[in-house]
Amino acid sequence: MKSFTEYLVFNTKTRREYINITDTVEKLVKKSGIQEGLCLVNAMHITASVYINDAESGLLQDFDDFLERLAPHAPVLNYRHNRTGEDNGDAHIKRTIMGREVVVAITGGKLDFGPWEQIYYGEFDGGRPKRVLVKIIGE
Amino acid sequence: MKSFTEYLVFNTKTRREYINITDTVEKLVKKSGIQEGLCLVNAMHITASVYINDAESGLLQDFDDFLERLAPHAPVLNYRHNRTGEDNGDAHIKRTIMGREVVVAITGGKLDFGPWEQIYYGEFDGGRPKRVLVKIIGE
Amino acid sequence: MKSFTEYLVFNTKTRREYINITDTVEKLVKKSGIQEGLCLVNAMHITASVYINDAESGLLQDFDDFLERLAPHAPVLNYRHNRTGEDNGDAHIKRTIMGREVVVAITGGKLDFGPWEQIYYGEFDGGRPKRVLVKIIGE
Numbered sequence: 301m302k303s304f305t306e307y308l309v310f311n312t313k314t315r316r317e318y319i320n321i322t323d324t325v326e327k328l329v330k331k332s333g334i335q336e337g338l339c340l341v342n343a344m345h346i347t348a349s350v351y352i353n354d355a356e357s358g359l360l361q362d363f364d365d366f367l368e369r370l371a372p373h374a375p376v377l378n379y380r381h382n383r384t385g386e387d388n389g390d391a392h393i394k395r396t397i398m399g400r401e402v403v404v405a406i407t408g409g410k411l412d413f414g415p416w417e418q419i420y421y422g423e424f425d426g427g428r429p430k431r432v433l434v435k436i437i438g439e
Numbered sequence: 440m441k442s443f444t445e446y447l448v449f450n451t452k453t454r455r456e457y458i459n460i461t462d463t464v465e466k467l468v469k470k471s472g473i474q475e476g477l478c479l480v481n482a483m484h485i486t487a488s489v490y491i492n493d494a495e496s497g498l499l500q501d502f503d504d505f506l507e508r509l510a511p512h513a514p515v516l517n518y519r520h521n522r523t524g525e526d527n528g529d530a531h532i533k534r535t536i537m538g539r540e541v542v543v544a545i546t547g548g549k550l551d552f553g554p555w556e557q558i559y560y561g562e563f564d565g566g567r568p569k570r571v572l573v574k575i576i577g578e
Numbered sequence: 579m580k581s582f583t584e585y586l587v588f589n590t591k592t593r594r595e596y597i598n599i600t601d602t603v604e605k606l607v608k609k610s611g612i613q614e615g616l617c618l619v620n621a622m623h624i625t626a627s628v629y630i631n632d633a634e635s636g637l638l639q640d641f642d643d644f645l646e647r648l649a650p651h652a653p654v655l656n657y658r659h660n661r662t663g664e665d666n667g668d669a670h671i672k673r674t675i676m677g678r679e680v681v682v683a684i685t686g687g688k689l690d691f692g693p694w695e696q697i698y699y700g701e702f703d704g705g706r707p708k709r710v711l712v713k714i715i716g717e
Contacts, residue, residue, distance in 0.1 A: 301440045301579045301717050303614035305685050336442035338479060338576055340616060340681050344692030346631045352539050353485045358519030359531055366510065366532055371644065380636030392637055393644055396676065398535065400630050403479050403542050403681050405574035407444050412572055414483030433690055435683035437616055437716060438576060439440045440579045475581035477618060477715055491678050492624045497658030498670055505649065505671055537674065542618050542681050544713035546583050551711055553622030577715060578579050 304332035304436040307344075312426030315373070316394075318360045319421040321350075321432070325404075326411055328434050335409045337438015341419060342401035344431040347391035349398035349422035367394045367424075391424035398422050406438055443471035443575040446483075451565030454512070455533075457499045458560045460489075460571070464543075465550055467573050474548045476577015480558060481540035483570040486530035488537035488561035506533045506563075530563035537561050545577055582610035582714040585622075590704030593651070594672075596638045597699045599628075599710070603682075604689055606712050613687045615716015619697060620679035622709040625669035627676035627700035645672045645702075669702035676700050684716055 306328050310319060325341055341350045353359065371393035376382045379389025402419060405412040421432055445467050449458060464480055480489045492498065510532035515521045518528025541558060544551040560571055584606050588597060603619055619628045631637065649671035654660045657667025680697060683690040699710055 301615075303716065305614075305683065305690070336444075336576070337440075338477065338574065338616065340683055342681075342683070344695065346692070346694050351535065353531055353535065354520075356520055356523065358522055359528065362518050362520050362528055362532065363535070370509070370648070380639050381632075381634055383636055384634065389637065389640055392631055393640065396629065396631065396641070399538070399677070401681060403481075403540060405444065405479055405481070405572055407574070412444070412574065414485075414570060414572075416485050417483065431692060433683055435616065435685070435690065437614070438442065475583075475715070476579075477616065477713065490674065492670055492674065493659075495659055495662065497661055498667065500658050501667055501671065502674070509648070538677070542620075542679060544583065544618055544620070544711055546713070551583070551713065553624070553709060553711075555624050556622065577581065 301437060302334055302439060306434045308432040309429050310421055311429045312423045315426050316364060317423040317426055320355050320418055321421050322419045325419050325434060329406055329411055332436045334406055334436050334438040337406045337436060339404045339406055340401060340435045342433050344433050347388050347395055347425035348430055349395045350402050350432060351398045351420055351422060352402050352417050354416050355418045388425040394424040440576060441473055441578060445573045447571040448568050449560055450568040451562045454565050455503060456562045456565055459494050459557055460560050461558045464558050464573060468545055468550055471575045473545055473575050473577040476545045476575060478543045478545055479540060479574045481572050483572050486527050486534055486564035487569055488534045489541055489571060490537045490559055490561060491541050491556050493555050494557045527564040533563040579715060580612055580717060584712045586710040587707050588699055589707045590701045593704050594642060595701045595704055598633050598696055599699050600697045603697050603712060607684055607689055610714045612684055612714050612716040615684045615714060617682045617684055618679060618713045620711050622711050625666050625673055625703035626708055627673045628680050629676045629698055629700060630680050630695050632694050633696045645675060666703040672702040
């Protein structure tokens with residue numbers, strides 16, 4: 301069994317941002333040399349997500365609207381978590397809805413994806429460096 | 440390490456449908472010959488889910504009601520995504536809530552499941568053929 | 579390839595409870611002797627979750643408030659599932675929002691975690707023994 305580990309870093313300018321990382325992950329799969337296996341991609345921070353969906357700008361805005369409706373950023377004191385001095389209570393919930401991680405099959409040395417699958421990094425409390433882990437195991 | 444890959448195809452008659460695929464996946468685990476490992480089952484389309492829950496008809500309707508309340512299909516123009524000519528903006532969000540994939544342990548050649556765990560394919564934009572990937576790695 | 583399997587049991591006193599199981603899982607990783615691989619941790623019951631987020635009491639209450647707002651326990655007959663005699667329709671939905679499982683990378687014999695990542699067992703229908711599966715594969 302072979303394994304491969306790499307850390308990506310994101311530092312978004314805005315509080316919330318959705319970044320397509322498919323090509324980056326695909327390159328790491330190639331670099332790993334693994335032909336058959338599983339690829340885990342996960343946010344290492346608890347106010348960010350990794351998820352799979354469409355690369356369509358309207359949809360990204362739909363997701364953002366949906367998340368703001370379910371767990372609005374303000375008023376910040378609606379979250380008990382923010383009484384600790386934080387203002388990111390909403391980001392913890394938004395990330396939970398979108399998910400922490402994806403596990404993707406590797407077949408024939410590539411991400412085994414349907415036609416529209418794209419891996420996204422979802423940032424909900426940006427403005428500082430945050431990491432994503434890519435771990436691949438297989439043969 | 441051994442690996443096994445298979446693709447299932449679903450073509451539902453209705454827009455939304457919930458299909459129990461546990462027996463199908465269990466047969467593939469047997470076919471793989473893998474005794475100890477991990478089994479990934481994921482939707483390959485971004486308007487469908489694979490999730491684990493109960494095989495109880497009332498609950499399936501509860502899930503459907505819940506999803507329609509959170510992300511109603513109509514009015515379709517409430518979703519920016521639908522301005523591209525699509526009408527499945529809601530389906531992208533519904534699938535995100537229910538999840539893209541499950542990872543299941545294989546122990547002693549079987550899905551290592553609790554008493555009520557059942558694997559479901561959740562379709563949110565049916566009426567055309569869509570694929571599910573089953574990838575098993577182990578020994 | 580090595581594999582390791584263990585079952586944890588939880589029997590909470592209250593209906594809903596959030597239990598930090600990070601140390602327990604970390605010990606199992608050590609016990610497995612696996613240096614590089616993947617660790618799956620999943621609820622084996624369909625009214626409980628395993629998820630990763632912060633160990634902060636205010637946030638745990640925020641999650642609980644959020645889940646009760648989205649899928650309130652009462653009135654129980656709002657859920658078709660409860661017409662079978664159950665009263666846990668809400669718990670099936672709450673668990674779906676929080677997720678069934680996490681997959682965590684193991685690097686250098688340890689859970690490969692960011693600074694705030696903690697693994698939680700989320701119970702939504704407690705008062706009886708329920709199991710969590712830890713499955714580790716790697717080398």
